[in-house]
Amino acid sequence: MAHDDGWQEAEVDFGGSKLRYRVKGDGPPLLLLPHDNGYPPDDTFLDTLAADWRVYAPWLPGFHNSNPEDWTWLRDTRDLSLVLSAVMRDLGLHDLTVVGLGYGGWVAAEMACANPLLFRQMVLLAPMGIRPDHATIYDQFLVGSEHYARRCFHDIDAFERVYTPEPPFEQLEAWETDREALIRLAWKPYLYDPSLERLLAGAHVPTVVLHGDDDRVVPRECSERYVAALQDARLIDLPNCGHAAEVEDPAGVARIVNEVRPKVAV
């Protein structure tokens, strides 16, 4: 299904469970894995990427807009990542650049551990998935979903520009659905997998890890640990950004992604 804004929507069947995704652009293939609280109403970041890439943007299985009732059988983030890997293969995709945002960064890392050949490179923004030793990942399950969404921003005006000062009920409901899915997958251990850090040794994928300098959700230590555990990774700090850095500075984050763009489309 094509939309006026150039995005096409499609659905893939996985053993009877339906996964939905959007696609746009003509460049080399890029897989975008969103934050745990989904896509913002404003597609600026995705559209910026789609100018240079062919962007595949799935709604995470079980999360808002992706047939949640189909995916209640998923038990953890690794299950979810295996589904996404299989779907990418079924779509004939390989040599992907993957951009994983927060929770989506963890999903990307799991996919890279199990299927390193799927990816040409990774860009991970403040990825969850590793337990920090000197801090904790902010516990969003103890607060309302809007409170959490606001905390993802360095600049609260930026939040209100994108979501409006009082997000409508439909947005609250979408966040709630996302949270229901996340709770099923990552309530305990809270947003990490104890073996992921060691498994990253097998994820032979060149990686850039980004981290907002005012991220109040994922401690910088998590990003540092990713860089240490991966074979070929470097860390870039993003000034004046929170956890949702791609919303606060879409052009800046897209520029970094473009810097790793292959010279020849694949």
Add this chain to the structure above:
Amino acid sequence: MEILYFTEQPMSAYPEEAATDEIPIGGGKTQRVTALLFSNKHFSSEEGSRLYKERMEEYKLADEMGFDGIMLNEHHTAPFCMSPRINLFAAMLAATTQNSKIVLLGNPLPVNDNPVHLAEELSIIDMMSGGRLVSGFVRGGGVENIQANTNPAFNRERFEEAHDLVMAAWTREGPFRWEGKHFDYRVVNPWATPLQRPHPPIWIPGVASKETVMWAAKKGYPYIGLNTNFDVSDKIKQLYSESAAEAGITAGPQHFGQLLQCHVSDDEEKAERNAQEFMWMRGEFTGLAHPVWGSPTGYGSPSNRKSLIEISNGRRPMIAPPSKDQRKLDKTFVWGKPKQVIDQLKTVIENNRPGVLALWGNDGRINHEDSKLCIRLLGEEVLPEIREFAKSLDIKSPSDTGAGYNLHLESPIPEYRKVEV
């Protein structure tokens, strides 16, 4: 009708002025908290030691005064309830009381990671008490799930599976394997089984969650409304009766119970003063908390989803607990001298026709002497008269009729679940 004595076992000795921490609860609002994150640095073990001993003395008095049962409950990380493991007091009562049933309303099944151990503990309580255990089960409040780190999205699944496992441990011949979705055992073979056969009666307390009422009804377990007003109690009865009928059960008073707050004194002014103690923590009987803690995502009934989303984001105020005067009007709280209380209780009995009447006698900072006086006056003056009254209305209790036993116990353990070596 069976009459129970209940208290939340409040940790009343904490300095109330200490609860000043305000947390954001959405919509730019903040709230004082007395649960989950209210620091236990305000807990005094010395005062705790005194209070536990006083409670035990009061329970023994309730037994001597002829209450049919002593109702216990369990809560965590908050001063409104000092009982974080319901089975501990149950075990002590099993050994120290003589006649009263030990009514657990209830063990929070989902937050127990080992239902087989739970089945064993309950069996010991039943044996030690000479078969006086009534084993109620609950889902546990939101705070209970969070403090135990139990996934709220699986709360109902864990509740039902843990119930089935406890039942199996009690009623099936071991050893057998259990490979469920949430609980997994190589060998289930408890060498402690209940004295009561086929199992101790099960009662289910609640505040009217539809799914729980229907679940209890289909199993024939009495449902005990916790401080529910007449309207809510009527709705519970209707839903319960319809669901029970689908399972071939004709519901009657023996399937319904009612908890209400009920304080008696020998002096009207004192009764009024003590009644005010039930309104501590702004009358919020599970403490002051963030709405998300009370109902974490995934925990609540799907039918309440919209309002839960709005409340948890500050778009709709939390439902305020009714005032003392409103409770008096609703007859969910009665207080006064014995005669005044009897008249009000008769109205409740006449309207609700409960097979179980649980009287929440003491709360807040009501002192030990006044608590004992309340229990004594209830036993000597109130109980005999309302018992007679219930009898005149032909209100049967679960014990009178055998309600509370699972009518759908599965057949013996299937071959494939037997343990071979």
